[in-house]
Amino acid sequence: MRRRTFLQSSSALAGTAMLGGLPGGAGAQTAGGVVEKRSLITATAQLDPARPEIARLIAQACQKIGFNCEANPMDYNQGIQKVVMEHDYEMFLVILAGSPIRIDPQVFIYGMHHSGEHRRGGFNWMGYANPKLDALAVQQEGMLDLEKRKAPVFEAQQMIYDDQPGTIVAYPQLPMAHRSDKVKGLVPQLGEGIGSFWSDIGMEPIGGDGYVVTGHNADVKHLNPISANDIFEFYEIGMIYDRLMRIGPDGKPTLWAAKSVTAADDKTIDVTIRSGMKWHDGKPVTAEDVKFTFDYHLAQKAPFFLAYLRNIEAVDVTGADSVRFRLTKPFAPILSTVLAGVFLIPKHVWERIPGGGVDDALKFANENPIGSGPFKFDHWRRGQELKVSANKEHFSPPKCAGNLRVVYGSHDAMAAALEKGECHRTRYAIGASHVDQLKGKPNIVAKGYPTHGFYHLAYNNKIAPFNNPAFRQALNLVIPRQQISELVLLGYAEPGASVISPANAFWHNPAVKAPAEDTKKARDILQKAGFTWDGQGKLKYPA
Numbered sequence: 328m329r330r331r332t333f334l335q336s337s338s339a340l341a342g343t344a345m346l347g348g349l350p351g352g353a354g355a356q357t358a359g360g361v362v363e364k365r366s367l368i369t370a371t372a373q374l375d376p377a378r379p380e381i382a383r384l385i386a387q388a389c390q391k392i393g394f395n396c397e398a399n400p401m402d403y404n405q406g407i408q409k410v411v412m413e414h415d416y417e418m419f420l421v422i423l424a425g426s427p428i429r430i431d432p433q434v435f436i437y438g439m440h441h442s443g444e445h446r447r448g449g450f451n452w453m454g455y456a457n458p459k460l461d462a463l464a465v466q467q468e469g470m471l472d473l474e475k476r477k478a479p480v481f482e483a484q485q486m487i488y489d490d491q492p493g494t495i496v497a498y499p500q501l502p503m504a505h506r507s508d509k510v511k512g513l514v515p516q517l518g519e520g521i522g523s524f525w526s527d528i529g530m531e532p533i534g535g536d537g538y539v540v541t542g543h544n545a546d547v548k549h550l551n552p553i554s555a556n557d558i559f560e561f562y563e564i565g566m567i568y569d570r571l572m573r574i575g576p577d578g579k580p581t582l583w584a585a586k587s588v589t590a591a592d593d594k595t596i597d598v599t600i601r602s603g604m605k606w607h608d609g610k611p612v613t614a615e616d617v618k619f620t621f622d623y624h625l626a627q628k629a630p631f632f633l634a635y636l637r638n639i640e641a642v643d644v645t646g647a648d649s650v651r652f653r654l655t656k657p658f659a660p661i662l663s664t665v666l667a668g669v670f671l672i673p674k675h676v677w678e679r680i681p682g683g684g685v686d687d688a689l690k691f692a693n694e695n696p697i698g699s700g701p702f703k704f705d706h707w708r709r710g711q712e713l714k715v716s717a718n719k720e721h722f723s724p725p726k727c728a729g730n731l732r733v734v735y736g737s738h739d740a741m742a743a744a745l746e747k748g749e750c751h752r753t754r755y756a757i758g759a760s761h762v763d764q765l766k767g768k769p770n771i772v773a774k775g776y777p778t779h780g781f782y783h784l785a786y787n788n789k790i791a792p793f794n795n796p797a798f799r800q801a802l803n804l805v806i807p808r809q810q811i812s813e814l815v816l817l818g819y820a821e822p823g824a825s826v827i828s829p830a831n832a833f834w835h836n837p838a839v840k841a842p843a844e845d846t847k848k849a850r851d852i853l854q855k856a857g858f859t860w861d862g863q864g865k866l867k868y869p870a
Contacts (some may be wrong), residue, residue, distance in 0.1 A: 520778070703718050759817040
């Protein structure tokens with residue numbers, strides 16, 4: 328078993344958020360009463376063998392301060408619905424994956440913690456509300472000088488850590504594997520490893536029918552580019568639909584469907600798209616399609632992108648292949664979260680929706696997705712496989728005939744398929760123990776890839792006891808980070824602290840360090856906040 332050096336220095340804990348619980352019902356606390364048992368939901372072992380075990384260890388650690396919670400693994404998509412869409416949860420353990428558009432700090436600072444993003448489909452499902460953080464989040468996004476922008480980004484990281492609206496448990500690597508005798512040309516990317524878009528278009532099958540079999544442990548929920556809000560959807564939709572720009576393997580925005588992007592001034596961006604592009608049904612991609620795409624995302628309140636589109640005043644068609652973005656203010660993440668984020672959609676398809684029996688564009692099944700991307704949709708057999716074929720007319724055609732995404736019943740089944748040569752690569756992380764098991768097997772490359780994502784323990788800040796910053800700060804001090812990183816994740820992780828991972832070196836604040844476990848300090852914080860314990864050691868609310 329491998330070991331790592333773990334960050335164990337303590338940090339000052341000074342809660343600054345002023346949060347109110349719900350006025351009544353389940354969110355209301357009883358003064359002097361025993362703190363209620365709470366449910367910690369997470370994905371099942373089928374998706375990630377580590378999550379149920381991490382949740383169990385967290386629940387066990389909570390007992391050190393007299394608080395009871397129960398690990399409650401459930402289907403991943405069901406959990407996302409309850410947490411992200413309905414805010415119907417108490418505690419939630421999830422991996423916030425390090426997708427390319429999350430390299431810019433905007434996603435984890437503004438998108439995840441600004442109070443305005445506590446909305447259906449928004450990333451602030453914790454309900455965190457801190458006016459000082461809101462001000463920092465707005466300040467940093469308007470600063471075009473990256474070095475100067477660091478100051479508010481660093482300050483925001485410290486503030487979020489001090490408030491603990493959620494706890495960063497661990498910074499994992501992405502344990503992944505592929506068959507070196509079945510596929511070559513894979514291009515790793517920070518946050519996605521060999522499952523990246525650049526692997527999709529650059530990989531070359533060795534023998535066979537030209538299709539690369541990509542293993543996954545969960546199905547996608549849908550193929551609707553407007554309502555996409557998690558990495559599983561982004562992987563597959565990103566093959567079918569183009570973006571104006573993409574985040575390159577080096578983490579920097581690069582031109583894609585756009586031939587050129589220039590700034591006329593701090594609030595005006597001119598974009599010229601490539602000529603000759605076509606939708607998969609043969610119709611030409613036009614500047615009108617580009618304008619329609621962004622207008623439509625705003626009008627339909629696309630859940631993931633709404634936070635980043637709000638500064639767009641208008642998109643004007645300025646020529647047959649050109650548009651102008653007019654912003655309400657300077658917006659530093661315009662390239663990485665907007666132009667390299669939003670999927671281009673055909674006006675002639677989507678202008679009819681809502682309509683034709685579809686009353687909500689966000690719920691449109693999109694069973695035959697038509698994009699302009701390097702892969703064309705072939706078929707989707709739910710729970711089994713999703714097949715896309717190479718679009719040879721694309722300006723950057725794939726080197727393979729296509730990609731066959733196979734859903735395996737478990738990590739064990741996926742590892743077995745890799746050993747047999749039936750699976751050619753994993754799209755997302757495979758269990759750390761499976762990577763160790765596969766190492767050294769003939770023709771298998773298995774290892775951990777760097778990512779800026781993290782295991783995140785979210786608290787519903789709108790209900791007691793999580794509406795009390797002192798309670799959240801106390802929880803932070805009993806989380807067994809080292810045990811989780813070393814024993815559960817087998818050293819393919821480091822204890823976490825800041826919402827910006829050390830892997831994202833330019834934006835990470837190194838002063839925000841993971842604390843050592845300290846039950847005494849946790850109990851002292853609770854006692855100073857007025858919490859007490861009954862004769863059985865159960866935590867009681869302040870009287």
